[in-house]
Amino acid sequence: MKTLEAIVKRFAIAFFFFSLTTTLVYLGCNKKISLYIRTFNNFTYVPQEKEKKPVAINLETKEITHYPYYGEKFGIIKIPAIDIQVNLYHGDSLEILKKGAGHYSGSYFPSEGGTILIAAHNRSEYFKYLPKLKLDDEIIIDTTYGVFTYKIIDGKVMKIKELEKIRFTQEKETLVLYTCYPMNALGFTNERYVVYASLTEVSYEN
Amino acid sequence: MKKGLFIALVTFLVLGFNNVYAMSKNDLEEKLIKSYTINGTTFQASDSDITKIKRYIKQNDISESDADYISKKVDEAIDIIEESGVKSLNELTKKDREKLVSICNDVSEHTAIKVTASKKTITIYNMDGTIFDEFDSEVVKKTGTTNILLMTSVVSLIGVAFITRKKF
CATH class of the missing domain: 2.40.260.10 (Sortase)
Structure with missing residues (x-):
């Protein structure tokens, strides 16, 4: 029981720090992250080739x-x-x-x-x-x-x-x-x- | 490269236009190949780039709405450069570069003209999905004023975005 309690406690602390870190990153770099994601999405365009016309x-x-x-x-x-x-x-x-x-x-x-x-x-x-x-x-x-x-x-x-x-x-x-x-x-x-x-x-x- | 990219952007300026009417393909072509003056420097597309511009517009059915949209976004991009007072893209602040990147993304999202950029290659697509042109991104960085790809405003802006984002 004590072991389980210790494990839960550790998870809770880890989750707290993870959330804090994520929040800080989001607040500090949100716009830049969005920009990079959008840029990446645009630059990974996969063209859908239609029937090729002859010269x-x-x-x-x-x-x-x-x-x-x-x-x-x-x-x-x-x-x-x-x-x-x-x-x-x-x-x-x-x-x-x-x-x-x-x-x-x-x-x-x-x-x-x-x-x-x-x-x-x-x-x-x-x-x-x-x-x-x-x-x-x-x-x-x-x-x-x-x-x-x-x-x-x-x-x-x-x-x-x-x-x-x-x-x-x-x-x-x-x-x-x-x-x-x-x-x-x-x-x-x-x-x-x-x-x-x-x-x-x-x-x-x- | 710096001056060449600057020329690339300048080439697609539509200065003094109120855009009270939708822009045709021919209008867009005329505006892309004429000379412009930005911050005291006059720029114009090179012979080879004019050839590419004309060929792309001839072969691809750019809608009036896309042409108009591109034109407006180029105006925004040029406003950014004019307000900065710089004569070279490398002199732009990080914030201004990010603004240009945002414009590139915006145009790519809202028009049918597609450009992709990897670490090594920039590729421009025809509207039928085939490749219109492809060039080494390093060439864009190193080449001189007569050898820059000046496709559409989207390409030049995305080209700038590709180059500038690596410096963020």
């Missing part, structure tokens, strides 16, 4: 009416001069670049008449041999909505900071491909090999 283009206006979603493969880059074909994805995250070439989401798409920026690793099956390209060599981007042919107009080594200054305008459709430089470098480098190409031919698929 679509209006053949009369040549305007893309539905864009690829981030991470979606929407074409193949073919460079006959160096005998490569690389899958092209929208987005350029590290995960995407493991699979092929990545289209920078802040640049335009083929057909929009603007600057198109695409990156890929300097692997032999991707962009390792870009420096071997010469003026007028062709780059073909075969997308789900059309085939776009470009010709090389320039190729050079650039610092990363220079590359970040590229302007994304709609003055003229220009394709920019880049990869890490030097080509035998492992890991992160401060230089990129960049190729510029101008649009020469378009064929829209039905």
